[in-house]
Protein backbone atom coordinates (compact mmCIF):
# COMPACT_ATOMS: atom_id res chain seq x y z
CA UNK A 673 0.00 0.00 0.00
CA UNK A 674 1.10 3.55 -0.64
CA UNK A 675 3.03 4.58 2.43
CA UNK A 676 1.52 8.03 2.59
CA UNK A 677 -2.05 7.55 1.68
CA UNK A 678 -4.40 4.67 1.14
CA UNK A 679 -8.07 4.22 0.53
CA UNK A 680 -9.07 1.32 2.69
CA UNK A 681 -12.68 1.39 3.44
CA UNK A 682 -15.61 1.46 1.04
CA UNK A 683 -18.91 2.01 2.84
CA UNK A 684 -22.44 1.36 1.76
CA UNK A 685 -25.12 3.99 2.10
CA UNK A 686 -28.39 3.20 3.76
CA UNK A 687 -31.31 5.10 2.33
CA UNK A 688 -33.27 7.14 4.83
CA UNK A 689 -36.69 8.51 4.28
CA UNK A 690 -36.78 11.63 6.33
CA UNK A 691 -33.31 12.78 7.21
CA UNK A 692 -29.98 13.66 5.65
CA UNK A 693 -28.07 10.73 4.21
CA UNK A 694 -24.68 10.70 5.84
CA UNK A 695 -22.01 8.55 4.33
CA UNK A 696 -18.71 8.30 6.18
CA UNK A 697 -15.54 7.12 4.51
CA UNK A 698 -12.25 6.63 6.29
CA UNK A 699 -8.78 6.98 4.81
CA UNK A 700 -5.30 6.91 6.32
CA UNK A 701 -3.02 9.92 6.07
CA UNK A 702 0.41 10.03 7.71
CA UNK A 703 0.69 12.92 10.18
CA UNK A 704 3.69 14.46 8.43
CA UNK A 705 1.53 14.96 5.33
CA UNK A 706 -0.98 17.13 7.17
CA UNK A 707 -0.64 20.87 6.66
CA UNK A 708 -1.70 23.60 9.09
CA UNK A 709 -5.22 23.81 7.64
CA UNK A 710 -5.80 20.22 8.83
CA UNK A 711 -4.14 20.35 12.23
CA UNK A 712 -5.97 21.13 15.48
CA UNK A 713 -3.54 23.99 16.09
CA UNK A 714 -1.11 25.48 13.63
CA UNK A 715 2.58 24.70 13.75
CA UNK A 716 2.63 21.09 14.98
CA UNK A 717 5.44 19.32 13.17
CA UNK A 718 5.45 15.56 13.04
CA UNK A 719 7.88 12.88 12.06
CA UNK A 720 6.73 9.68 10.34
CA UNK A 721 4.49 7.59 12.56
CA UNK A 722 2.91 4.26 11.73
CA UNK A 723 -0.87 3.98 11.98
CA UNK A 724 -1.76 0.90 14.06
CA UNK A 725 -3.72 -1.41 11.70
CA UNK A 726 -5.82 -2.85 14.56
CA UNK A 727 -6.95 0.61 15.66
CA UNK A 728 -7.62 1.52 12.05
CA UNK A 729 -9.80 -1.58 11.72
CA UNK A 730 -11.66 -0.68 14.95
CA UNK A 731 -12.36 2.79 13.54
CA UNK A 732 -13.54 1.18 10.29
CA UNK A 733 -16.04 -0.91 12.28
CA UNK A 734 -17.42 2.23 13.96
CA UNK A 735 -17.81 3.87 10.59
CA UNK A 736 -19.65 0.85 9.24
CA UNK A 737 -21.94 0.87 12.26
CA UNK A 738 -22.62 4.58 11.81
CA UNK A 739 -23.49 4.10 8.14
CA UNK A 740 -25.95 1.33 8.84
CA UNK A 741 -27.51 2.66 12.08
CA UNK A 742 -29.68 5.70 12.29
CA UNK A 743 -29.43 8.18 15.14
CA UNK A 744 -33.00 9.26 15.90
CA UNK A 745 -32.01 12.73 17.17
CA UNK A 746 -29.84 13.47 14.13
CA UNK A 747 -32.71 12.43 11.86
CA UNK A 748 -35.34 14.40 13.78
CA UNK A 749 -33.31 17.57 14.07
CA UNK A 750 -31.51 17.68 10.75
CA UNK A 751 -34.26 16.16 8.58
CA UNK A 752 -36.30 19.39 8.55
CA UNK A 753 -33.14 21.49 8.14
CA UNK A 754 -31.38 19.55 5.40
CA UNK A 755 -34.12 17.31 3.98
CA UNK A 756 -32.69 14.24 2.32
CA UNK A 757 -29.47 16.03 1.38
CA UNK A 758 -26.50 13.75 1.06
CA UNK A 759 -23.38 14.35 3.09
CA UNK A 760 -20.28 12.43 2.16
CA UNK A 761 -17.97 12.94 5.06
CA UNK A 762 -14.34 12.03 4.89
CA UNK A 763 -12.55 10.78 7.97
CA UNK A 764 -8.80 10.96 8.09
CA UNK A 765 -7.13 8.48 10.41
CA UNK A 766 -3.69 9.61 11.43
CA UNK A 767 -1.23 8.99 14.24
CA UNK A 768 1.39 10.87 16.23
CA UNK A 769 -0.19 14.27 16.87
CA UNK A 770 0.55 15.13 20.53
CA UNK A 771 -2.06 15.04 23.34
CA UNK A 772 -4.73 16.21 23.95
CA UNK A 773 -5.79 16.11 20.30
CA UNK A 774 -7.67 12.84 19.76
CA UNK A 775 -10.31 13.96 17.28
CA UNK A 776 -11.23 17.22 15.58
CA UNK A 777 -12.88 18.67 12.50
CA UNK A 778 -10.85 20.73 10.02
CA UNK A 779 -10.19 21.13 6.33
CA UNK A 780 -8.31 18.52 4.33
CA UNK A 781 -7.62 19.29 0.67
CA UNK A 782 -10.42 21.84 0.70
CA UNK A 783 -13.07 19.57 2.27
CA UNK A 784 -14.46 19.69 5.79
CA UNK A 785 -13.02 16.50 7.29
CA UNK A 786 -13.09 14.61 10.55
CA UNK A 787 -9.73 13.60 12.02
CA UNK A 788 -9.01 10.71 14.35
CA UNK A 789 -5.52 10.76 15.83
CA UNK A 790 -5.17 7.07 16.64
CA UNK A 791 -2.04 7.35 18.80
CA UNK A 792 -4.28 9.07 21.39
CA UNK A 793 -6.76 6.15 21.35
CA UNK A 794 -6.59 2.55 22.51
CA UNK A 795 -8.78 -0.03 20.82
CA UNK A 796 -10.82 -0.19 24.04
CA UNK A 797 -11.31 3.63 23.98
CA UNK A 798 -12.51 3.42 20.40
CA UNK A 799 -15.02 0.72 21.29
CA UNK A 800 -16.20 2.60 24.38
CA UNK A 801 -16.44 6.19 23.22
CA UNK A 802 -15.48 6.36 19.55
CA UNK A 803 -19.07 6.11 18.37
CA UNK A 804 -20.13 9.14 20.43
CA UNK A 805 -17.18 11.09 19.06
CA UNK A 806 -18.24 10.20 15.50
CA UNK A 807 -21.73 11.53 16.20
CA UNK A 808 -20.26 14.65 17.79
CA UNK A 809 -18.07 15.41 14.79
CA UNK A 810 -20.86 14.58 12.30
CA UNK A 811 -23.03 17.10 14.14
CA UNK A 812 -20.41 19.81 13.51
CA UNK A 813 -20.43 18.93 9.82
CA UNK A 814 -24.24 19.15 9.71
CA UNK A 815 -24.29 22.43 11.64
CA UNK A 816 -21.56 24.11 9.64
CA UNK A 817 -23.71 25.23 6.66
CA UNK A 818 -26.57 26.29 8.97
CA UNK A 819 -25.02 28.47 11.65
CA UNK A 820 -24.82 32.17 11.01
CA UNK A 821 -21.34 33.45 11.55
CA UNK A 822 -20.21 37.03 11.53
CA UNK A 823 -17.04 37.65 9.49
CA UNK A 824 -15.54 39.68 12.30
CA UNK A 825 -17.08 38.19 15.46
CA UNK A 826 -16.46 39.95 18.75
CA UNK A 827 -15.56 37.99 21.89
CA UNK A 828 -19.15 37.59 23.05
CA UNK A 829 -20.20 36.30 19.64
CA UNK A 830 -17.32 33.83 19.70
CA UNK A 831 -18.43 32.50 23.08
CA UNK A 832 -22.06 32.35 21.90
CA UNK A 833 -21.01 30.25 18.93
CA UNK A 834 -18.99 27.84 21.13
CA UNK A 835 -22.04 27.33 23.37
CA UNK A 836 -24.22 26.71 20.33
CA UNK A 837 -21.98 24.59 18.12
CA UNK A 838 -20.19 22.59 20.83
CA UNK A 839 -23.32 22.39 22.95
CA UNK A 840 -25.41 20.66 20.29
CA UNK A 841 -22.49 18.44 19.22
CA UNK A 842 -21.84 17.40 22.84
CA UNK A 843 -25.52 16.65 23.38
CA UNK A 844 -25.91 14.55 20.25
CA UNK A 845 -22.60 12.75 20.85
CA UNK A 846 -23.29 12.09 24.53
CA UNK A 847 -23.63 8.30 24.96
CA UNK A 848 -26.11 8.64 27.86
CA UNK A 849 -27.88 11.76 26.70
CA UNK A 850 -31.29 10.64 27.99
CA UNK A 851 -30.10 10.51 31.61
CA UNK A 852 -27.89 13.61 31.41
CA UNK A 853 -30.28 16.06 33.04
CA UNK A 854 -31.20 13.69 35.83
CA UNK A 855 -27.76 12.46 36.78
CA UNK A 856 -25.43 15.34 36.08
CA UNK A 857 -27.50 18.41 36.99
CA UNK A 858 -24.85 19.73 39.41
CA UNK A 859 -22.35 19.88 36.52
CA UNK A 860 -24.72 22.11 34.63
CA UNK A 861 -24.90 24.67 37.44
CA UNK A 862 -21.12 24.83 37.77
CA UNK A 863 -20.66 25.34 34.03
CA UNK A 864 -23.39 28.00 33.80
CA UNK A 865 -21.84 29.95 36.67
CA UNK A 866 -18.50 29.91 34.95
CA UNK A 867 -20.12 30.90 31.66
CA UNK A 868 -21.80 33.87 33.31
CA UNK A 869 -18.47 35.00 34.76
CA UNK A 870 -16.84 34.59 31.35
CA UNK A 871 -19.44 36.80 29.65
CA UNK A 872 -18.89 39.43 32.35
CA UNK A 873 -15.13 39.21 31.78
CA UNK A 874 -15.44 39.52 28.01
CA UNK A 875 -17.68 42.57 28.45
CA UNK A 876 -15.23 44.17 30.87
CA UNK A 877 -13.29 46.84 28.98
CA UNK A 878 -10.47 46.78 31.54
CA UNK A 879 -9.73 43.06 31.28
CA UNK A 880 -6.46 42.53 29.33
CA UNK A 881 -6.61 40.95 25.88
CA UNK A 882 -4.75 37.77 26.96
CA UNK A 883 -7.14 37.16 29.85
CA UNK A 884 -10.06 37.34 27.42
CA UNK A 885 -8.31 34.96 25.02
CA UNK A 886 -7.78 32.53 27.92
CA UNK A 887 -11.48 32.71 28.86
CA UNK A 888 -12.43 31.83 25.29
CA UNK A 889 -9.88 29.05 25.06
CA UNK A 890 -11.07 27.40 28.27
CA UNK A 891 -14.69 27.46 27.06
CA UNK A 892 -14.08 24.43 24.83
CA UNK A 893 -10.67 22.97 25.69
CA UNK A 894 -9.33 20.98 28.62
CA UNK A 895 -10.86 18.02 30.37
CA UNK A 896 -14.49 17.19 29.63
CA UNK A 897 -16.33 18.84 32.53
CA UNK A 898 -14.03 21.87 32.58
CA UNK A 899 -15.10 23.03 29.11
CA UNK A 900 -17.69 25.36 30.57
CA UNK A 901 -18.94 26.67 27.21
CA UNK A 902 -19.39 23.21 25.68
CA UNK A 903 -20.91 21.80 28.88
CA UNK A 904 -23.39 24.64 29.40
CA UNK A 905 -24.42 24.28 25.78
CA UNK A 906 -24.78 20.51 26.09
CA UNK A 907 -27.18 20.84 29.02
CA UNK A 908 -29.07 23.70 27.36
CA UNK A 909 -29.55 21.52 24.28
CA UNK A 910 -30.62 18.55 26.43
CA UNK A 911 -33.15 20.67 28.33
CA UNK A 912 -34.49 22.28 25.18
CA UNK A 913 -34.91 18.85 23.61
CA UNK A 914 -36.69 17.63 26.71
CA UNK A 915 -39.14 20.55 26.78
CA UNK A 916 -39.76 21.16 23.08
CA UNK A 917 -38.34 18.09 21.37
CA UNK A 918 -36.53 18.41 18.04
CA UNK A 919 -38.46 21.65 17.27
CA UNK A 920 -36.62 23.40 20.09
CA UNK A 921 -33.22 22.52 18.67
CA UNK A 922 -34.32 23.30 15.11
CA UNK A 923 -35.38 26.78 16.18
CA UNK A 924 -32.10 27.30 18.05
CA UNK A 925 -30.13 26.32 14.95
CA UNK A 926 -32.27 28.49 12.66
CA UNK A 927 -31.72 31.54 14.86
CA UNK A 928 -28.15 30.58 15.83
CA UNK A 929 -29.05 31.19 19.47
CA UNK A 930 -28.96 28.74 22.34
CA UNK A 931 -30.05 30.63 25.47
CA UNK A 932 -30.64 28.82 28.76
CA UNK A 933 -34.14 27.33 28.54
Ligand SMILES: [Zn+2]
Pocket residue numbers: 808812838841
Ligand atom coordinates in the same frame (compact mmCIF):
# COMPACT_ATOMS: atom_id res chain seq x y z
ZN1 LIG B 1 -16.76 19.71 18.99
